[in-house]
Amino acid sequence: MFATDDTIVAIATPPGPGGIGVVRVSGPSSTGIASIMLRRSTPLKPRHATVTEAVIPDGGKVIDRVVATYFPRPSSYTGEDVVEVSGHGNPVLLRQIVSAAITAGARLAEPGEFTFRAYLNGRIDLVQAEAVADLADAVTPRQARAAFDQLEGTMTLGVEKIDRELFDLISLLEASLDFPEEGYHFVDEQNVASAATALSTQVSQMLANADQGRLLREGCQVAIVGKPNVGKSTLFNSLCGVPRAIVTETAGTTRDLLTEKIDLGGIPIALVDTAGIHETDDPVEAEGVDRAQRAITVAGAVVVVLDGSCPLTNRDYKILEDTKGMRRLVVVSKRDLPCAWAIESEPLVGVAGRVFEACLLSDNQTVLETLRHQLIAVIEDRDNEVHTKVRRDIPAVTNLRHIELLKKTQLALARATSAAISGAAEELVITDLQEARSALEEMLGKRAPDAVIERIFERFCIGK
Structure with missing residues (x-):
């Protein structure tokens, strides 16, 4: 898979400019390579940060003033002799330091090669190696x-x-x-x-x-669905914390899917605002409705928004029927207006803990926090018998x-x-x-x- 008997080098910090950048050298010749690419008259002291200069080997021109740290085997990250060179986080300078190490005898590391050597040398097992990538x-x-x-x-x-x-x-x-x-x-x-x-x-x-773990690792797509002008985009903006969707009193403002990544209780969520589901002869609106219905089929959870100020229609009942059995939260909007129907008289709407009533135009943070908690409970399927058996x-x-x-x-x-x-x-x-x-x-x-x-x-x- 990888050669393991040579010395490798790579930039260890994320791409792009930063305050500090780190170049990592690992392998049997690390200290020898460091003596060529660093302006040092004495060897690096183990586990001590040494202020020095990184230089171009063929001429000694200074690249950057750096801090070099030597980690002897077997207690380094890779289990090999490792030298880490910390300099200014300018990608141009860091690439020059890497080039200096290559000129001195190192090879450019492949993706994951440092962690592979850590695994091969018994510093970590395969589960821990996967955790490095997850982190x-x-x-x-x-x-x-x-x-x-x-x-x-x-x-x-x-x-x-x-x-x-x-x-x-x-x-x-x-x-x-x-x-x-x-x-x-x-x-x-x-x-x-x-x-x-x-x-x-x-x-x-x-x-x-396992279900909770995979949800945490992979996240969940949550689709907000309902008829036009029931408050879907207002809810979307409230959960995002920014006005991502256009909100007007005109029905049908949203015609396409709008997706935003949010952190909901530590779970990465792809929140999707959809077009209002209704009958239409307009081909553009019809495509938006079709995409909204497809969004339901691929979502891990749905939020169905119903207008509490108007009687429920056949379209509302159809949406409720289509989402029955899914991880679903029903949000009854416009509760600042006179109520047109009672939740308890509508068995399709849902059960306790799966229905949220609010005026979505409210900026009340307590209301929004309650909504978030209920949505998290739905996404995590806390009513499920399996969830009650989870050992913390x-x-x-x-x-x-x-x-x-x-x-x-x-x-x-x-x-x-x-x-x-x-x-x-x-x-x-x-x-x-x-x-x-x-x-x-x-x-x-x-x-x-x-x-x-x-x-x-x-x-x-x-x-x-």
Whole structure:
């Protein structure tokens, strides 16, 4: 995948100008390369910041005044000798420093190559490597927190605990097979079944957080839908916090989809304002209506806006019917006007906690905050029985690869339990338990196929 016996270099800070930029050099020749590209008469002192100058090797012309830090192996980020050169965050200067390192013998790093070396040298496992990319991609504080916890090893600890217990159980069964003539049984069928069931419960507790974890990692598209002139764009602007959509008293102002990325309770949301759904002969309006209806089909959740000052129409009922069964919040607008219908008399409208009544023209922050909380509850599907089983002390499983491998572990444990209860040969039980272990070890990267590893590191940018 990558060469691992040479020395690599890349800019480690994000592209573009900044106050400070960092160039990272990693590999067996890091200190030798540093002695050529830095104006130093003495070697860099380990783990000390040294003020010096980066120079062009073929002539000694100064590129920038920098701070160089040497991190000796094996305690560096990559597990190799690493030199980090911090200078002014001008991309022109940083590229010159990289060129100086290449002239001195380094190779330009590929995307993700520093983290790959950290994984290869045992500094992190594959779950933690994925967390590095997630942390770089995080757009909300809650996303960043989940990625950081994963990087710190919270999920790894849970998986390794299950793996160790599986190893111990397999060892007991194999010991029984090693002494058949003595008739030793270090563990009976009932104990094997109980142990496998207990391990399966631990896996289930991790998977109970999976829906919340994927929602946090991948975000959710939320479509605001309803008839024309019911307050959709006003609601859209209120949730965005800025006047993104044009709002007038004229029906049909919005004719196309308008999307804005927002942070809603730490969940990255793609909020979509749609055209009012109605019958029309205007081809432009008809296209807008068609796009609004398609937005419903691809949304992870919908907000249906109903006008509380007018009786509900067949079109309202059709929208409610089309969104029934989805994660849905019904917003009854224009509650500052006389009420034309009662929520309790309209069973299609929804249930407690899934209906919000307000005057959307209000700038009342308390009202908006209540609306946000209700929408978060709908998006997270807090009424769902699965949500009530979520353990807050267990890290959220945010990655589809992890979810699939945990499910594979769970199935193998279920087979092992059934085999033990039915009195199947110990070899068959061991095979199922070993399959469960293999899935966990693939998750951590101990047995991951090369193709999986390549896919993971393809996500990275140069310098990570």
